[in-house]
Structures are given as structure tokens and as C-alpha cells.
Amino acid sequence: MSRGRFITFEGGEGAGKSTQLKRLVARLEAEGRQVVATREPGGSPGAESIRELVLNGAADRWSPVTETLLMYAARRDHIERVIRPAIDRGAWVVCDRFADSTRAYQGAAGGTDPALIAALERFILEDVRPDLTLIFDFPPETGLARATARPGAEMRFESKVMAFHERLREGFLAIAQAEPERCAVIDADDTIEAVEAQVWSTVQARLAVHG
Ligand SMILES: Nc1ncnc2c1ncn2[C@@H]1O[C@H](COP(=O)(O)OP(=O)(O)OP(=O)(O)O)[C@@H](O)[C@H]1O
Ligand SMILES: [Mg+2]
Numbered sequence: 001m002s003r004g005r006f007i008t009f010e011g012g013e014g015a016g017k018s019t020q021l022k023r024l025v026a027r028l029e030a031e032g033r034q035v036v037a038t039r040e041p042g043g044s045p046g047a048e049s050i051r052e053l054v055l056n057g058a059a060d061r062w063s064p065v066t067e068t069l070l071m072y073a074a075r076r077d078h079i080e081r082v083i084r085p086a087i088d089r090g091a092w093v094v095c096d097r098f099a100d101s102t103r104a105y106q107g108a109a110g111g112t113d114p115a116l117i118a119a120l121e122r123f124i125l126e127d128v129r130p131d132l133t134l135i136f137d138f139p140p141e142t143g144l145a146r147a148t149a150r151p152g153a154e155m156r157f158e159s160k161v162m163a164f165h166e167r168l169r170e171g172f173l174a175i176a177q178a179e180p181e182r183c184a185v186i187d188a189d190d191t192i193e194a195v196e197a198q199v200w201s202t203v204q205a206r207l208a209v210h211g
Contacts (some may be wrong), residue, residue, distance in 0.1 A: 011136030014147030108171025
């Protein structure tokens with residue numbers, strides 16, 4: 001059986017990642033593909049328990065380094081139990097946030113040494129790397145207004161100051177620039193339908209999907 005594909009959605013809060021992920025999954029399923037939709041932090045029972053610790057409570061509850069280690073503990077469990085088995089059986093895995101969120105949130109915006117993050121990627125991700133990463137780019141003010149309007153939102157990251165969110169945006173754009181073969185920037189400051197069209201044409205072009 002042929003290996004599946006691994007697509008990740010990245011970007012700041014309220015950029016429309018979760019909205020668009022559902023739409024991409026529906027399109028891929030309509031083509032008859034086996035799709036696993038998942039998210040981080042979380043995506044497996046153990047990782048979801050860690051998610052509770054990381055996303056709730058005071059903004060300074062964890063230092064950036066502690067947060068990095070919690071994210072990577074969760075990520076390893078998610079990879080072992082969900083992502084790798086799905087790719088191995090030929091499924092397309094579509095994941096709402098992945099390793100680039102650690103680079104941007106805990107690294108670029110939080111100040112964790114990029115060398116620590118690079119070492120974790122090497123030992124914890126091993127060969128589980130996205131085939132395609134869509135980076136949703138969006139002015140943080142609009143994104144935060146969208147995200148905080150949602151009922152029941154987990155607010156720990158949303159509550160950080162605007163300068164944090166500006167560094168976050170720059171961090172994601174720097175990743176896209178450094179790895180253009182893997183990453184594509186999506187202009188998320190548009191209607192849901194227009195963003196959906198950008199996502200679909202990018203997936204078709206990069207992963208040779210027919211449709
Ligand atoms: N293109 C759009 N135009 C207007 N509103 C949108 C658009 N895309 C999503 N929204 C709305 O904005 C809110 C945030 O969208 P969504 O939850 O998809 O963002 P997200 O990137 O997943 O955020 P988070 O990082 O916080 O999970 C939702 O209420 C959604 O319905
Ligand atoms: Mg979301």
C-alpha cells in the first residue's frame with residue numbers, strides 16, 4: 001500500500017485554520033481518499049490531557065521551555081498513536097497545528113532557544129515531517145477579535161499582549177521563507193470561500209491531487 005500524505009495548518013489565532021481544515025477534509029473525502037483529521041496540542045487521549053495543562057490557566061503558568069517540553073511530550077504521543085500509523089496505512093493526515101506552532105509560539109514569540117527546538121524535532125519527530133504546510137497569514141488584531149468572539153475558547157494564548165502576536169506572525173512567515181518547498185502562505189484576510197479556493201488550489205498544485 002502506498003504511503004499517505006501529511007498536511008499541517010499553521011498560523012495565529014482566529015486565522016480560520018479549523019474552519020478551512022473541515023472544508024479541505026470534505027473535499028479530500030469526496031475524492032475517495034481516506035482522511036484522518038486531527039489537531040495539536042492533542043489528537044490522542046494522552047496528548048489531549050497535556051492540552052488541558054497547556055491551554056488553560058494564567059498566561060505565565062509555564063515558562064517557554066517548559067511549554068516546549070510539554071508540547072513535545074504531547075506531540076510524540078500523537079505521532080506514535082495516530083499520525084504515523086495513519087500515514088503508514090495510506091491515509092491522508094490533516095493536522096490543525098504541528099511542529100511549526102512550537103517554533104513560532106515557544107520559539108520566535110516565546111524566546112525558547114531554536115537549538116533546543118531543532119534537537120526536539122530531530123529526536124521526537126524523526127521522519128514524520130509534513131509534505132505540505134499551509135501557513136495562514138492574517139493581521140493579529142482581526143484574528144484575536146474573531147477568536148475571542150468564539151464561545152468556550154481556551155484563552156491562555158489569546159490573552160498574551162499584541163507584541164507577542166506580532167512576533168508570532170513574523171515567526172510563521174520566516175518559516176515559510178526558510179522552507180518554501182514544504183510551506184505555502186495562505187492570505188487568510190478574505191472571505192471563507194475565497195480562502196477555501198486558495199487552500200484547494202495549493203493542495204492540488206503541491207500534492208498533485210486531481211479534482
Ligand atoms: N474568512 C473568514 N471570514 C470571517 N470569519 C471567519 C473566516 N474564517 C473563519 N472565520 C470565523 O472566525 C472564527 C475563528 O475561525 P477558526 O476557529 O477557524 O480559526 P483558527 O485559526 O482555527 O483559530 P485558533 O488558532 O484560535 O484555533 C470562527 O468564528 C470562524 O467562523
Ligand atoms: Mg482552531
